[in-house]
Amino acid sequence: MLFHVVNKLQVPLFSFGATDPTLSSLQYPYFLRTTINDHFQMYAIADLVQYFGWREVVAIFVDNDYGRNGISILDDALTKNRAKISYKAAFALGPSISDINILLVEVNLMELRVFLIATDWLPSLLDPSATNSPE
Template sequence: MEKDVVAAIGPQSSTIGDVISHVVNELQVPLISFGAIDPTLAALQYPYFLRMTQSDYYQMFVIADLVEYFEYKEVITIFVDDDYGRKGISLLGDSLSKNLAKISYKAEFTPGASETDISELLT
């Protein structure tokens, strides 16, 4: 496989991207990802990882700018309780603090939660 692969395309998630990045680094094969947006998948650590979307870092600053534009000082977040969701919420908290705003409540639901579970969380 090492000699026949010229590039890998995928994955759709940051968690899998982290795992696969170790492999492509060893093989020195580019990994092109359209969905992995975790900012810890950095070029210095993973030189063969090519991100085709903006990282959460930039996306959370845009959300923080919207919060500032509407002059909100507190927000409530709803997110999936996994590595991806927790990292995004952490970045959002950091971004909001730069604009003197904060997350006042975090509502998390488990990956694969049913519609009923989510409805109960929101009531």
């Protein structure tokens, strides 16, 4: 794992996307997170769900440790706000466009209409222009 190499070499690692709250600066003293962790992000999403009065959502996420940890935190946050994840739609990392289409059609056929996409690569894959920033 990269974090162990960084610790051994005693060089800083700046992360612009590592949001997993289990990545601790106590365990990895040379790891510098430049974004807030999933705990804060998922509780903020749960607050938005509560603000709009939604009680059930579909969570779409990457089926890896980071995605599952984020969804677990979101589940806890929603429960505190008396809401819930009614369906968890997990993508394998690096799915084909066909796999994505099949899963999105499947969740679209459900009665629920609130979809939470807890991944950063899926929106950019579906709409690549959304991640292009002006120079």
